[in-house]
Amino acid sequence: MKSSWSLDPEITFLNHGSFGPSPKCVQEAQREWMSQLESNPMEFLVRQRERLLDEMLDQLGQFIGSPGQSLIPVENATVGMNIVANTIPLQSGDEILLTNHEYGAVQRIWQKIAASVGAKVITATLPLPFQDADEIVEALFRSVTPQTRLLVLSHVTSPTALVLPVEKICQRAREQKLPVCIDGPHAIAMRPLNLATLNCDFYTASCHKWLCAPFGTGFLYVAPHWQHKISPVNTSWGGTMYGREKSWQDEFLWVGTSDPSRYLAISKAIDFLQDYGLDRFRKETHQLAIQAYDLFSKQFQTEPYSARHSDWFGSMVTIPLPESVPVPTKWTGRPHPLQELLAIKYRIEVHLVKWNSLMHIRISSHLYNDFSELERLSQILKEEI
Known part of the structure; x- marks a missing residue:
């Protein structure tokens, strides 16, 4: 499905939840x-x-x-x-x-x-x-x-x-x-x-x-x-x-x-x-969220905020980052340094959010994403954290 979008092929886009790009057919319409x-x-x-x-x-x-x-x-x-x-x-x-x-x-x-x-x-x-x-x-x-x-x-x-x-x-x-x-x-x-x-x-x-x-x-x-x-x-x-x-x-x-x-x-x-199938879309993107839930909660050794079930999360999931990731004491208007590093050095767009005095990574995917992108992000975070 990636060919249905006009995303830069050099970018790994795991932040659909912030700014979800439109497929080409919608742009044409x-x-x-x-x-x-x-x-x-x-x-x-x-x-x-x-x-x-x-x-x-x-x-x-x-x-x-x-x-x-x-x-x-x-x-x-x-x-x-x-x-x-x-x-x-x-x-x-x-x-x-x-x-x-x-x-x-x-x-x-x-x-x-x-x-x-x-x-x-x-x-x-x-x-x-x-x-x-x-x-x-x-x-x-x-x-x-x-x-x-x-x-x-x-x-x-x-x-x-x-x-x-x-x-x-x-x-x-x-x-x-x-x-x-x-x-x-x-x-x-x-x-x-x-x-x-x-x-x-x-x-x-x-x-x-x-x-x-x-x-x-x-x-x-x-x-x-x-x-x-x-x-x-x-x-x-x-x-x-x-x-x-x-x-x-x-x-x-x-x-x-x-x-x-x-x-x-x-x-x-x-x-x-609807042409793709709503149930199919929800099932496939939730499966990626499940994979992110499993991969990163294990890697960070942190507890997710919900049971591992579609009742509690859909196509995106938020995982607490390790305490070693610094938490900004005040809002400066700039993204977190780790988010900037991932975007500029590695061309990975993913959202980092401060909530409840901790830093979190929120991974949100659509039909253009696959598990290999989660694996790449995981490997890079092992090196950078």
């Missing part, structure tokens, strides 16, 4: 949409764009178990999370509940919005290793109080690459009438998803990761009972360009002139994975 735009901008942007976006959202909705009318395209999960933060009514003393596995940008979004009104961000510590869903749910809901206004959690966590039992969490939250916002960029395509049965309030995701859509594509799902309350971050015309039936989506579908070609190419990304 985006270029074709761009060509149509440039050939007649009025025809494309005014007379065709709304219909084409509706069709793409319908196909995406079928892929994730949602009506297309409950989705809006956004650049990435972070943009979607900002829209949710701009919507939830908060007052002094209110609480937003997160877990200790959340993405740094998500933490900053809610800390900022909470500080602006005198609310609080509460962080629930989840038990390790992940091996019992009920234990995780209980630990999370012990932090719920009468002041909790929203539960924000990842479907698949970014730093630790763990799958949260979102179905059981959403069920428990519904029983307590607690709204839930799920941050799902790593889950799309990697995990089966049916928003109709999950029944969360908001679900935000990036499509440039496991789905392999173009960079700068994602979506926000908004449950019907929130759609009349949703508040855009950017205010524009808020209406149709060509007689489209009025909808809550109007505030988000035209926010000034932009190129929709990347969003329209999401359809080709869905076709690409």
Whole structure:
């Protein structure tokens, strides 16, 4: 499958979880949409764009178990999370509940919005290793109080690459009438998803990761009972360009002139994975994650954060590095020196992440990877650590 991508053949790319490149067919689809735009901008942007976006959202909705009318395209999960933060009514003393596995940008979004009104961000510590869903749910809901206004959690966590039992969490939250916002960029395509049965309030995701859509594509799902309350971050015309039936989506579908070609190419990304076979894709990439789990936990003599099962991780896995790997005392904005060394000296792209005061290696693979690349990384790390 490597020939389906345009990756530099000199690079070993084991960081699909950060920036997942698109296969050639998706790149070609985006270029074709761009060509149509440039050939007649009025025809494309005014007379065709709304219909084409509706069709793409319908196909995406079928892929994730949602009506297309409950989705809006956004650049990435972070943009979607900002829209949710701009919507939830908060007052002094209110609480937003997160877990200790959340993405740094998500933490900053809610800390900022909470500080602006005198609310609080509460962080629930989840038990390790992940091996019992009920234990995780209980630990999370012990932090719920009468002041909790929203539960924000990842479907698949970014730093630790763990799958949260979102179905059981959403069920428990519904029983307590607690709204839930799920941050799902790593889950799309990697995990089966049916928003109709999950029944969360908001679900935000990036499509440039496991789905392999173009960079700068994602979506926000908004449950019907929130759609009349949703508040855009950017205010524009808020209406149709060509007689489209009025909808809550109007505030988000035209926010000034932009190129929709990347969003329209999401359809080709869905076709690409469905043609290959979603179950086959998940099985093969999970097998590589299992091999990484076994190889590096043994090599580093460190304990993984979950049981060795697909319930807890999918196409990527995070392994603690040995204590001999230095942990930065403060964030400098630069990657870890070991990550830089691997990239520059050995042409291996892999993510190193600081979490819970330790350094970790997060290995994420797609259909263009194979076990020989894990073996090469292993040998190099034996020499460098």
